[in-house]
Amino acid sequence: MDALTLFGIFILLPLVGALLSYFGRKYAPIIALIFVAITGIFLYVWYGNFGSYTVDIGVKLNLTFDITTWFFMLMINTVIFSSLLFAVSADLKNAGGFSTLMLLGFTGANGVLLSRDFLSLYLFWELMSWSVYVLILRTSGEYARRYLLFGVLSAYFIIMGIGIIYYYTGSFLYEDALSGVIPYYAWAWILVFLILGFGVKMAIIPLHVWAPYAYSSEQPFVSFLSGGLSKLGTFGIYMSMYSIAGVGILDSFGTFRGVSLLGYPFALLGAITAFVGTILAIFQDDIRKLLAYSSIGQLGYVMVGLGLGTSLALGGALFHAFNHAFFKSLLFLGAGAVIYRTGKYKISEMGGLGYRMPFTFLFVLFAIFGLAGIPLTSGFISKWMLYEAAIEKKFVIIAPLMLIASVGAFLYSYRILYGIFLGGLKEEHKKVKEAPAPMLAAMFILMLPLLIFSIVPGWILGWINDVLTNTGLKPIDYTQFTYYSSIGGANMATFWIAFMVLFFVAVAIFIMKRARVVNQYDNYFAGEAPSSVALHAAHNYYKPLKDTWAPMLKYSVDRAYEKFSKFFVDGFYEIKKIYTGNPQDYAAYLGIAFLIFLIIGWWLL
């Protein structure tokens, strides 16, 4: 393998696919799917076949295919594959354009993951960012503008970080940054700019404002954006903190119980993001907005791990990013399937669909287990690693924020389950059919890793361990079925065996008597016998909680930005009033200006 092969398979091939699928009409997602599958096969074949290639085309560029790249590519490849599989039967308008843009975003993502120099990083980052912009534009110009604003902000931050490095080293290569010519106060600026720039993609508060809007676009795309592309932010922060700068530079800012003082504020920001994102998600009635805030909250956990920077925390962050890629894509696809069948996206307008769409319900249920961190899925293990990382260092602000946020996750999880899939089935939904087979297949693919890595966490922890050691960090403590921190540990094999045995005990008691199925509306109503009661208690579900939180919900980052922009718009509007169009006014301005200059000049002389 050489640089050209690498470039050809991971960059040029998706680009060719993008070109071809544009003319594919309604078969476009299938064409795109084939190209994604081919890169996926190469990803599988080339595992272990790693290498780094420097190319000199006037400036030195570097393409590297290592375990870190492979790990992130695995997520993004699987997520885009299932998103496109979902799109096959989603009847999108202009499917050709959709597939082309998805593959362009995929190319950009691959480029960002492969490049180990800032020039190609920036170019591919922009390719990814702009294809996302156009994909959001397909739904709404307003949403796209909000995304664009923050996308441009992110690009500015990144380019400022790159600029400072280039000013000192005169090279774009990552490895040259550590040559010792950059003074440590410049590193502080570089790292803050890079973390904030990549943090926009991860939607860290207060840079999250674009996310609830962008995530309201077409579901197959959003599942790729939230599941796949937001992990590029994780990758960027991971690389800039632990590969480009490295632990030595981070620790030179001073440490607090072994955690860099530069990393700690970002870990705290991540914990606050997890808490606020969760609380806001609880109050959403729009399924897309709920999932968007939930996504913000979950990536807050990842940020905590990246900020803390111990091996356990970083392992947890990478693992949680991996889990999030799968369960959040699955949730967005599940929501997409429901929206596709009912045409509604308000949770309170649905209900009872679990009996009509049982497979979608089961897949979404499993994803929610992962989201809430139930030990039946691998979602638990990554959260466990992050908690223990904070607790073993005795961080008494970060740990409770994370823990209470995960209790809050139960609340919004149940809102999804009850509001959409459980409760009373509405009259108009009695004829709703199960989602088409490609959609179910897409969701099934995403479900598998969550289950497998819960039973055998050793496999994925092995990859994560390779990523950490490849970056030059300490390994994590694990075996095939168990994982440990310095204060505890758990064995998944014992858990699964015990759960299975006890579940069969419950089943044994359960099947002793047969049960008869009655009509769903044959309910207990305290002696009253209403002829037809179709009450679904999902409207404004957590109202008491919302009332309690009302004084806090008054403050909003979203509105703060709007006020900020309104201030400038109003200010410019006032300034505009100077131009009255009356020559006499202009003459008066001239006279006043002349007087002012005269007075100032006289005073100066």
Add this chain to the structure above:
Amino acid sequence: MIVDWLIQAGLVALYLFLAVVIGLLFMGIARKVTARVQNRVGPPVYQNFLDVGKLLAKKTNIKHNWIFDFAPLFALAGVLLALAYLPMGGYKMLSGEGDLILLLYIMAIPALGFALGAGASANPNAGVGVMRALMLMLSYEMPFLLVLLALMIFYNTASLSTLLEKQMSFAWGIVALPISALAADLALQGMMMEKPFDIPIAPHEIASGPLVEFGGKYLGMLMLYSAGSIVLETTLFVDLFLGGGVVLNPAHYGIIAYVVNYLVWFVFIFIVWMIAVLINAVFPRFRIEQAFKFYWKWPTVIAILGLIQAYIMSVFMGVVP
């Protein structure tokens, strides 16, 4: 090898069975005690055994759909699993195989299964009940998690069996961290859904909330679940703060230690349960938003004070249990 393994499995089964029996007995005692406090006669102590037997033997069992079955299956399996991860009277079943945070999340499995089954009926009372239960969970978990954190940073372990050993060798949690113990007991009242926090099941308002549509074997299995969860929650408190009732070291005294510890553990969980029952007997019911405000105010403040105490002792004074 196989024989050892079978003896282990048999012991685990015995302990789990006893836990459910103790739970049913406690429910009966609670009814009797509450009745005596309120100057009534009350049902006999063994009433709940009769109830469960009757419900499980019923011929007519009604369900609305297949998701309905999730409730009894997940609830019973989940609560038994959580009990298996909890040391009872110093006997460690699986507690060496997972730590406190795993236990915390296993405790969510029965609740989630129950909520799924309850939601599967079209009865709005069930939906409202689950909403209240989840909100109550968010309320009491705030002080409770802070308490757990105080314990974990003070004893510097997340493993329950290590926690028991350290309590035995150093000092019981209630002696070392009395403020946290108070906050934990306040949180326990909500966790066990006793008055003033029986909001989710409020029989006079929402017809027992999540339970409203269950009958026959469904209700019977859910009664077994609530019996198990009484023992689970009281034992959690005893394990965290009262050394799990371990007064004799099994390494020295062998089988006698297990029997004595089991009896001491039984007395301790009985005391913890009685405190909850006696509060339950005389209090009216909060509204859910009052419960939320209460928990995020006073117990949280107490728990934060306890956390500060643990933090100062562990970080600044260097106390290492």
